[in-house]
Amino acid sequence: MWLWFHKLSSPPYAYRTAGLVRPWLFWPAILLMIVGAIGGLVLAPEDYQQKDAFRIIYVHVPSASLSLMIYTVMAVAAGVGMIWRIKLAHAVAAACAPIGAWFTVATLVTGSIYGKPMWGTWWEWDPRLTSELILLFLYLGYMALRASFDDTQRADRASAILAIVGVVNVPIVKYSVVWWNSLHQGPSISKLAAPSIEGSMLWPLLIMMLAFILYFGAVLCDRLRGEILRRERNASWLSESLA
Amino acid sequence: MQSSVQTTPGLGKILMLVLARDLRLAVRHWDQVLQPLIFFVIVTTLFPLAISPALDELRKISPGVLWVAAMLASLLALESLFRPDVEDGTMEQWVLSGQPLSLLLLAKTLTHWLLTGLPLVLMAPIVGTALGMPQSVWPVLAATLALGTGSLSVLGAIGAALTVSVRRGSVLLALLVLPLEMPVLIFGARAVDLAMHGEPVAGPLNLLAALLLFFVSLGPFAMAAAMRISVES
Numbered sequence: 001m002w003l004w005f006h007k008l009s010s011p012p013y014a015y016r017t018a019g020l021v022r023p024w025l026f027w028p029a030i031l032l033m034i035v036g037a038i039g040g041l042v043l044a045p046e047d048y049q050q051k052d053a054f055r056i057i058y059v060h061v062p063s064a065s066l067s068l069m070i071y072t073v074m075a076v077a078a079g080v081g082m083i084w085r086i087k088l089a090h091a092v093a094a095a096c097a098p099i100g101a102w103f104t105v106a107t108l109v110t111g112s113i114y115g116k117p118m119w120g121t122w123w124e125w126d127p128r129l130t131s132e133l134i135l136l137f138l139y140l141g142y143m144a145l146r147a148s149f150d151d152t153q154r155a156d157r158a159s160a161i162l163a164i165v166g167v168v169n170v171p172i173v174k175y176s177v178v179w180w181n182s183l184h185q186g187p188s189i190s191k192l193a194a195p196s197i198e199g200s201m202l203w204p205l206l207i208m209m210l211a212f213i214l215y216f217g218a219v220l221c222d223r224l225r226g227e228i229l230r231r232e233r234n235a236s237w238l239s240e241s242l243a
Numbered sequence: 244m245q246s247s248v249q250t251t252p253g254l255g256k257i258l259m260l261v262l263a264r265d266l267r268l269a270v271r272h273w274d275q276v277l278q279p280l281i282f283f284v285i286v287t288t289l290f291p292l293a294i295s296p297a298l299d300e301l302r303k304i305s306p307g308v309l310w311v312a313a314m315l316a317s318l319l320a321l322e323s324l325f326r327p328d329v330e331d332g333t334m335e336q337w338v339l340s341g342q343p344l345s346l347l348l349l350a351k352t353l354t355h356w357l358l359t360g361l362p363l364v365l366m367a368p369i370v371g372t373a374l375g376m377p378q379s380v381w382p383v384l385a386a387t388l389a390l391g392t393g394s395l396s397v398l399g400a401i402g403a404a405l406t407v408s409v410r411r412g413s414v415l416l417a418l419l420v421l422p423l424e425m426p427v428l429i430f431g432a433r434a435v436d437l438a439m440h441g442e443p444v445a446g447p448l449n450l451l452a453a454l455l456l457f458f459v460s461l462g463p464f465a466m467a468a469a470m471r472i473s474v475e476s
Contacts, residue, residue, distance in 0.1 A: 082468075137422035144418055148409045157472045158405050162419060165401060165465050169423050172454070176426035180433060 009088045012237045015228045018221040026218035032211035039204030053117040058204060060110040062212035063103045064128070067135060068170070070100030070216065074142075075167035078160035090156035091231060093163060094146060095223035099216060101139035107132050127178040134173050138166045152231060257342055258350045265354040275323070279359050280366060283316040287370050298375035305374035306435035309384070310391075310428050312370075313363050317392055318417055320359045321399040324351065325407045325470070335474050345463035348470060352400040352463075360392030376439070383438035383448075390451040391431040397455075397462040398423050404469035427454060 007013050040058035074096035081089035111129050112122045123129070145162055149155035232238050252260075269276050290308045291301055301308075328334040328351075337347050367388050368381040376384070402420035406412035434447035 134422050134425060137418075141415075141419040141422060144415055145405065145409075148406075148412070148415055154408075154472055154475075158469065161401075161465055161469050161472070162405060165423065168461070169426075172426050173422075176429045176450075180429040 009086045011088060011091075011228050011232050011235070012241070014088050015225055015232075018225050018228075022218050022221040025214045025221065029211050029214035029218055032207050032214065036204045036208035036211055039207060040201075044201045044204055053114065054201075056110050056114045058208045060107060060114055061205060062209045063106040063110060064132065065209065066212050066216055067100055067104040067107050067132065069213075070096050070103060071135065071138070071163075071170065072167060074100060075163040078163040081156060082160045082164075087153075087156070087231070088228075090160065091227040092220070092224060093160065094156070095220055095227045097139055097143050097146070099219050099223065101136060101143065103216075104132055104136040104139060108136065127180070131174045131177045134177070135170070138170070142166065254342065254346065258346060261347055261350040262354060265351060266357070269354070269358050276358050279316040279320040280362050282319055283312050283363060283366065284370060286312040286315060287374065291374070302375035302377075302439070305371055305376045306384075306432045306439065308374060309367055309371055309376075309388075309435070310432040313367065313388060313392060314395060314421070314424060314428060316363060317359050317395045317399060318420060320355060321403045321416060321420070322413045324355050324400060324403045326403075329407050329474060334470065338471060338474055343467075344470060345467035348400065348404065348466040349459070349463040352396050352466070355400065356393055356396040360388070360396055363392055364388045380435060380438045383444050384435050386448060387431040387434045387451060390448065390455050391427045393455045394427045394451070394458045395424055397458040397466075398427075401462055401465045401469060404466045404473060407470070408473040427451065430454070 008017065036058060041055055044055070046052050046054070074093045077089045077093040077096065080086060081093060108129065111132070115124050115126075115129075116122055119126075142159055142162055146155045146159040149158060229238070287308055290304065294300060294304070325334065325348075328337075338344055364385050367384055368376075371380070371384055372378070399416075399420050402416050402423075405419065406416045409415060430447040430451045434444045434451065437444045437447065
């Protein structure tokens with residue numbers, strides 16, 4: 001196990017492994033997305049209150065949970081990189097940030113499209129949307145800090161500290177926003193958080209969730225390979241394998 | 244064992260020396276210390292000009308205006324918190340000194356609070372009155388700012404330590420620090436707002452105090468780690 005772990009942390013090995021694993025994540029993700037889309041858009045019955053508009057949750061909810069999950073993955077990778085000084089872990093964190101930011105954007109866009117028929121406005125200062133927006137700011141700050149260093153190693157370690165500080169802050173931000181909002185308006189919106197969901201609506205959602213996670217894995221493999229290429233551009237193993 | 248300790252002063256003495264040095268520097272450049280405070284007053288002046296001179300309307304938004312202005316003023320002063328010491332090499336000596344860097348930086352952060360947070364606490368009631376805030380709210384306003392600006396100073400110092408070696412880091416600093424500071428803003432402004440409506444404010448005040456304790460106890464480690472990265476090379 002440890003041997004495997006150490007082997008994986010060497011860039012050439014990780015580069016090849018990511019290339020091998022990627023299709024096994026990507027194609028199942030596409031397949032599951034098709035199944036989930038058919039299940040969610042065609043087979044699932046329409047909601048008695050929200051009609052067909054609710055169907056956007058099949059993109060919105062998986063994006064939202066991934067946007068948070070990827071931030072956690074990024075912070076854990078950054079922490080591993082700081083503690084054990086594994087360069088590859090920093091590369092993983094660097095690869096995570098743009099993916100997470102895009103999932104956050106997808107959540108915000110689908111959320112506001114969802115909000116138009118539900119609330120009658122494109123944007124509502126709903127606690128969940130607001131904390132997603134703050135999460136986007138955290139991602140953008142992380143990427144801006146990383147971009148402002150010329151030296152990759154310093155960029156790695158400085159942004160790792162920011163990721164760790166950020167992940168400690170995410171629950172605080174989340175609950176403060178919920179608390180802030182609960183004083184402003186009644187729980188009229190909480191009907192969206194329906195406690196029970198019909199089985200025929202639920203299974204496509206779970207399939208979509210799995211599909212998005214696999215898709216994240218595939219994109220992470222791609223970005224990680226790109227990141228390794230950028231970092232190792234002067235390494236001998238790379239020129240050998242390309243020759 | 245004892246003889247090696249004799250040559251350097253104790254940690255408490257060192258922290259007092261750091262505080263005294265920074266305060267003396269501030270007194271010698273008192274115009275620079277005043278700038279964030281003048282900025283605070285100017286920003287709060289913009290709101291009546293932009294929205295309405297009617298005190299009824301201003302009163303509603305006054306807690307938010309004061310808090311946003313305080314946040315920006317605190318941010319403005321962060322830029323120069325560590326930069327002079329890093330540029331003239333003092334910070335390198337601190338890193339190498341063998342003293343706990345986290346505590347040294349915490350002492351510097353305390354100076355930042357004494358020079359920007361504390362004057363804001365004292366000035367805010369006056370500016371608040373100009374925005375139509377009733378006098379009965381003064382104690383709550385001062386209490387939220389006293390607790391909240393402490394958190395702002397610690398969070399800001401982490402950001403300042405991260406960006407001190409970056410060219411043109413001030414915009415980046417705002418980008419990093421402001422999202423992290425939002426919970427402080429929420430609780431601070433909310434407490435003042437509740438007080439204006441005559442409702443109990445213990446909840447948000449306790450949360451502000453909890454945030455302050457949390458940031459003061461964990462923040463210095465992040466500051467020290469960030470500063471080590473910034474001064475090497």
